[in-house]
Amino acid sequence: MTYDCADVSVPRDWNNAGNGETYSIAMIRIRSSKQQGRIGSLLINPGGPGGSGIDTSVYLSFGEAFGGLPTEVTNKFDIIGFDPRGVGRSDPVKCISSEDQDESFAATPDPVSQADFDKLVALNKRIAGDCASKYGDQLPYFSTEQAARDMDSLRTAVGDDKLTYLGFSYGTLLGATYAQLFPQNVRALVLDGAVDPKQNFVEGSETQAKGFERAFTNFTNWCKATPDKCPISADPRKAVTDALSAAATKPVPGSDGRQATSGWIFVSVISSLYTESGWAKLADAIAELKQGNPKGVFTLADQYAERKPDGTYSNLFDANLAVNCADTNDAPSLDEVRRLQGEWRQKYPLFGGALAVGMLPCAVWQGGRDPYPAGAAKDAPPIVVVGTTGDPATPYENTADLASMLGVGHVLTWEGEGHTAYPNTPCIVNAVDSYLIDLKVPQEGLRCPAK
Known part of the structure; x- marks a missing residue:
């Protein structure tokens, strides 16, 4: 693996981008020495809000033996971790x-x-x-919508025409917001541990x-x-x-x-x-x-x-x-x-x-x-929303609600315990990897067993 770090400058307020005030978004690119047939970049957010995508991506790059990403994914994608605005290394609050x-x-x-x-x-x-x-x-500049707009700058910075994204927990809200704002720029989104944007506080x-x-x-x-x-x-x-x-x-x-x-x-x-x-x-x-x-x-x-x-x-x-x-x-x-x-x-x-x-x-x-938008990702391609039946923090009921709101969401269920599902079992891994790599949407109603 090679690890390269960079910073991307973004407007503090995307609604007033011309005033010259900026934040610096820290990111890391992790590339496998065995990479062949590269598809593009896989942008990762671990949730929180407040979790470091840089730290999470480094951990996930250690591979399957350590609970990390499958080699099938790291062989096809650069892994991109980023700390959203206000988090970790990105002008932290x-x-x-x-x-x-x-x-x-x-x-x-x-x-x-x-x-x-x-x-x-x-x-x-x-x-x-x-x-x-x-x-x-x-x-107010630390909002989810502002951070979602930053993600499109990161997509441009890594040279991808379309975004491939893996978001866990709060990262599903960030991904769903991106899909509403930039549906034409979506290649594939995996939203694991769904937040339901339609729910009030x-x-x-x-x-x-x-x-x-x-x-x-x-x-x-x-x-x-x-x-x-x-x-x-x-x-x-x-x-x-x-x-x-x-x-x-x-x-x-x-x-x-x-x-x-x-x-x-x-x-x-x-x-x-x-x-x-x-x-x-x-x-x-x-x-x-x-x-x-x-x-x-x-x-x-x-x-x-x-x-x-x-x-x-x-x-x-x-x-x-x-x-x-x-x-x-x-x-x-x-x-x-x-x-x-x-x-x-x-x-x-x-x-x-x-x-x-x-x-x-x-x-x-x-x-x-x-506040972030809560509506359909009109004209976006299929998006996979993963839910865990025993999830404490983002309860399973949110999964179908988020998929339905987006209008292009497809539910993948893990009948397991704990918070988020990927990459915990072969069934989940196979379904998600086939989608990320080949854009094959999981079979409708697919439920993966706990083990």
Whole structure:
């Protein structure tokens, strides 16, 4: 493999491209020494928003033995990773202090008392104020639509007449937006782990609450069925909820000075549900926590939060906040958040209240808004939308909705667990690779087994 890096200059505001203000988009081209019959470039986005496409593409280039891209793909395409505007190496947004990050992740995920809720509101207002003070009028420029327009500049920069794209999770929203803006420039799009652009902010948050609750139930069922792999198999849900309750009054201290509060435990649960391999790690972490050892909890949580050993963070959640809130012009009021918190707690006991509270940052956001379009990709070629039946973060129901909205979408289903499907099983790999390489759309209604 050869690895070449470059930067592409793009307008800060595509609606006012002539004013001379620009951002620099960092990208990497990965080319196999065995490449033959090159088709073009495969642009990759890992999601987030806030995930580094450069880091993800380097990882995927390690090959199938490491869970990376199949050689059939790397032999035909240059792999192009990019950090979207505001992310990683591309003029990164950085406006949340490490101290505020720690406080945010450590906070009670579903505060019942008004005092605890108000404390979390104050924290989010402080963060919003810091971001507004630093970036001001730039904040709406970090929107998905602006980033999708950047992608067409990247297509031009690598010399492709048409875009071939692989987007995971939030990357499906970025790809869907591109397809609406530039349908004539699409060669092939794989959208894996669908976001439904038609959902409003509240609907999207509730869908995630439902997805995580279902994935957690799947974890508990696995736990009970494989007690040799799960030390909390007697009653996994109770073990987790007991750990959260105990942490509210007596959190276990960690070796780095942090305490394993209910917030950190909750983040570790979220982290573990993104992959089926995380289930055993969660079970071990909760069992060890009960014995006074929070190391497993912090390992899972820090992996999700991208918290480094020195206590600093990547800009994943700074960018996540900036993009999500720039995209959102229908965030609920504080009173509505509080009402939904109680309603969702009844429907989704472990995740409902917390996902309602998760809307607070955009409810108090001080930046301008620039919502993305939600419509058909008129005149675009067929687009493959991949869904995983046990996906917690982008629930399976979104898959058909996104395909239908685009008008040219074709659903490919993986009957598996975790977040996103490609390249997890031979069935999924064969279907996606045939589409990327030969433009062969998967058989209608194709459902790939878990293994």
